[in-house]
Amino acid sequence: MNYECFNKEILCYLPDRVIEPIRMIDYSILNNIEEIRLRVNRPPMVNISGKDFILTQKGLCLPHDYENYIVDNIIIISSSDMRRCFDKVSKSSAFVFAEDINKGFITLEGGHRVGISGKVVTNNGIVKQLKEISGLNFRIAREIIGCSENCINEIIRNSIDIYNTLIVSPPQCGKTTLLRDITRVISSGYKKIEFEGVKVGLIDERGEIAACINGVPQNNIGLRTDVLDCCPKAIGMLMLLRSMSPRVIITDELGDKHDIDAILQIHNAGVRIIATVHGYDLEELKTKPYIKDIIASNVFERVLILDTGFKRGVLKSVIKTMEELIG
Amino acid sequence: MILKILGSVLVIIASSAVGYYISFTKRKRVADIEDFISAFIFFRNEVEYSSQILSKVFKQTSKVISKRVAIFFNETGVLIEENKISASDTWKMIVKKNHERLYLDNTDIDILYEFGEKLGVSYIEGHLSNITLIIEKLKIQLERAKAEYNRNGKMFRILGIISGITLVIVLV
Numbered sequence: 001m002n003y004e005c006f007n008k009e010i011l012c013y014l015p016d017r018v019i020e021p022i023r024m025i026d027y028s029i030l031n032n033i034e035e036i037r038l039r040v041n042r043p044p045m046v047n048i049s050g051k052d053f054i055l056t057q058k059g060l061c062l063p064h065d066y067e068n069y070i071v072d073n074i075i076i077i078s079s080s081d082m083r084r085c086f087d088k089v090s091k092s093s094a095f096v097f098a099e100d101i102n103k104g105f106i107t108l109e110g111g112h113r114v115g116i117s118g119k120v121v122t123n124n125g126i127v128k129q130l131k132e133i134s135g136l137n138f139r140i141a142r143e144i145i146g147c148s149e150n151c152i153n154e155i156i157r158n159s160i161d162i163y164n165t166l167i168v169s170p171p172q173c174g175k176t177t178l179l180r181d182i183t184r185v186i187s188s189g190y191k192k193i194e195f196e197g198v199k200v201g202l203i204d205e206r207g208e209i210a211a212c213i214n215g216v217p218q219n220n221i222g223l224r225t226d227v228l229d230c231c232p233k234a235i236g237m238l239m240l241l242r243s244m245s246p247r248v249i250i251t252d253e254l255g256d257k258h259d260i261d262a263i264l265q266i267h268n269a270g271v272r273i274i275a276t277v278h279g280y281d282l283e284e285l286k287t288k289p290y291i292k293d294i295i296a297s298n299v300f301e302r303v304l305i306l307d308t309g310f311k312r313g314v315l316k317s318v319i320k321t322m323e324e325l326i327g
Numbered sequence: 328m329i330l331k332i333l334g335s336v337l338v339i340i341a342s343s344a345v346g347y348y349i350s351f352t353k354r355k356r357v358a359d360i361e362d363f364i365s366a367f368i369f370f371r372n373e374v375e376y377s378s379q380i381l382s383k384v385f386k387q388t389s390k391v392i393s394k395r396v397a398i399f400f401n402e403t404g405v406l407i408e409e410n411k412i413s414a415s416d417t418w419k420m421i422v423k424k425n426h427e428r429l430y431l432d433n434t435d436i437d438i439l440y441e442f443g444e445k446l447g448v449s450y451i452e453g454h455l456s457n458i459t460l461i462i463e464k465l466k467i468q469l470e471r472a473k474a475e476y477n478r479n480g481k482m483f484r485i486l487g488i489i490s491g492i493t494l495v496i497v498l499v
Contacts, residue, residue, distance in 0.1 A: 084413060087413050087447060087448070090447075091380045091381065091410065092380075092381045092382070092407050092413065092446070093381040093447060094450060095449065095451035096379070096380050096381075129450055
């Protein structure tokens with residue numbers, strides 16, 4: 001992401017007092033920012049390559065150095081900073097983003113996600129409102145063209161077909177970035193291994209993969225990809241199956257029973273699936289409700305497990321055989 | 328003698344014009360309130376059914392109402408899109424800047440300011456009830472404005488003419 005993009009897509013939403021100190025940070029560092037966190041009555045924090053730093057008037061400092069820092073240089077986020085920041089993020093239209101806010105985030109132009117914390121009002125177990133906003137987390141999305149190069153061989157079966165693949169990774173290890181690039185390659189083809197490319201249906205529930213604005217993907221997701229933007233996964237998979245005749249359906253972060261039921265239906269229809277799931281390793285997945293069922297059902301022929309190190313999207317291991325998978 | 332006649336005619340014309348102007352402002356106030364009510368009804372429908380962000384709702388509203396009131400909505404829409412100050416402050420600023428173009432009284436203007444209080448900060452239910460409340464308040468103001476115009480509009484016109492004639496009689 002160049003500086004202009006960073007300015008347009010992230011900086012303009014931050015409180016005025018935070019913008020200048022961030023501008024002072026060297027661009028080579030700025031380019032590696034993963035998160036910017038604002039919390040009421042606390043200093044803003046920046047996560048760079050997996051490490052937290054506190055933002056001060058004079059630049060960044062480590063949390064354990066913070067106590068010794070000169071008071072004048074400290075920035076403390078006030079309630080009005082937070083309100084104004086939320087106002088900017090929601091474009092003064094909280095009512096339009098109510099559904100997203102109730103899920104805990106708003107997606108910005110460029111696929112960046114702003115997580116929201118505050119007071120939750122529920123009714124019969126359903127979130128009705130998130131008010132008194134006390135924290136915002138700007139998660140910066142990055143499109144890395146070619147980042148799937150190391151793992152694409154594991155996914156592709158032959159020149160016109162792929163394996164059903166599950167990508168396993170904890171949060172912030174680059175699974176969405178990887179999935180985006182896999183989508184691009186499978187859709188457009190990959191000359192190096194003579195893969196021709198196939199029609200792809202992408203269900204982008206949180207708008208992070210394609211980053212659509214007014215329905216138009218902002219990221220490169222390939223030539224043959226049809227996107228259902230902000231659509232619940234289970235509904236979207238079946239919609240695409242009926243309407244767009246995809247050869248491959250791709251979706252992010254499987255979780256509940258509906259997702260698993262939809263995956264089984266897609267599998268029965270002969271459409272290939274690539275999905276991601278939160279987790280550290282296969283053993284952990286086998287303890288998760290619903291996910292363990294889908295693993296036992298033999299739908300996925302490949303499981304890619306990502307490394308949890310500081311470098312994002314690095315493959316730790318690949319599980320290829322049923323014996324390994326079911327254990 | 329000719330000068331006296333000419334002067335008398337001028338005095339009568341001037342006082343009549345004042346009477347007509349006061350009557351005209353009363354009639355225009357009715358029209359302005361009606362325009363704002365129409366605008367807020369359209370605005371409420373857009374908020375409820377179009378799922379558009381606030382700046383677009385303001386701009387859309389400005390396209391379907393009289394030019395005099397449209398300026399409030401268009402300018403607010405443009406400034407909210409720039410995202411430099413809050414929607415609430417933007418509306419208040421625009422009302423402050425433009426209200427003298429219209430013939431509204433202080434109560435009407437206070438109602439317009441009140442519309443800005445919850446702008447952009449509330450969920451849809453809060454927004455809709457706020458707009459509905461503003462529309463209801465403006466409707467009450469409209470009834471009062473109409474009653475005032477019916478009661479006093481004609482009177483001010485006649486009073487203007489009569490006071491002109493009276494002044495001429497006294498002076499001549």
